[in-house]
């Protein structure tokens with residue numbers, strides 16, 4: 369993948385116009401953060417064909433073999449304050465969902481960072497994930513790195529995720545051109561990012577909810593409170609990005625950070 373082949377397909381003004389491709393790196397998120405600290409512009413996109421230390425949320429590993437999938441990180445310099453940055457994860461999920469829709473798929477977003485496809489047996493399987501990381505100082509977000517992994521052409525997965533994962537290739541029955549996929553993603557993300565700068569988290573929540581599907585009933589493990597689980601019905605996402613959940617007594621909980629199952 370090179371800058372010229374991407375540029376030939378891109379319709380963006382600023383996103384992906386600065387671009388770096390690596391055959392392999394530890395994590396594109398780490399490389400992007402390094403570039404951001406060195407002054408990289410907003411909209412820089414880093415893609416690696418393989419990652420040796422691909423990271424997922426909650427300290428998990430992201431399966432990142434060569435020649436198959438899309439691993440990228442976007443450097444953003446949003447104008448919003450640090451407290452409003454976490455919903456960028458929802459925004460990025462919505463961008464992935466919009467891009468996959470252009471391939472004829474019907475993706476479903478699972479709060480906060482999973483993109484899923486429903487397989488032929490009706491089972492929801494993860495096809496992509498988002499990992500947003502921020503550096504802030506003195507009440508301002510210095511930069512944000514939005515890491516996105518999309519299982520594009522994987523046909524096999526390690527046993528620990530084989531039951532829950534899928535790829536675009538599996539869903540569509542054909543191989544996917546990763547440059548076309550990246551261009552579709554960046555085309556979808558740029559207007560969302562501009563809207564986020566104008567309107568903040570509400571823009572992210574609206575875009576997310578257009579593709580959201582909540583398992584019902586669901587169990588949420590609230591982060592930072594080990595062992596604390598709340599079971600109930602997900603009612604939706606609040607304007608600030610928190611998940612709204614109603615337990616069996618009718619009480620409403622706001623979950624700021626957690627995991628749904």
Ligand code: BTN
Pocket residue numbers: 394395396397398419421422423424425426428430438439440441481482496497498499515516517518
């Ligand atoms: C998740 O679902 O837990 C988030 C997965 C994010 C994976 C991507 S791949 C590109 C970027 N670099 C990383 O190390 N992680 C993200």
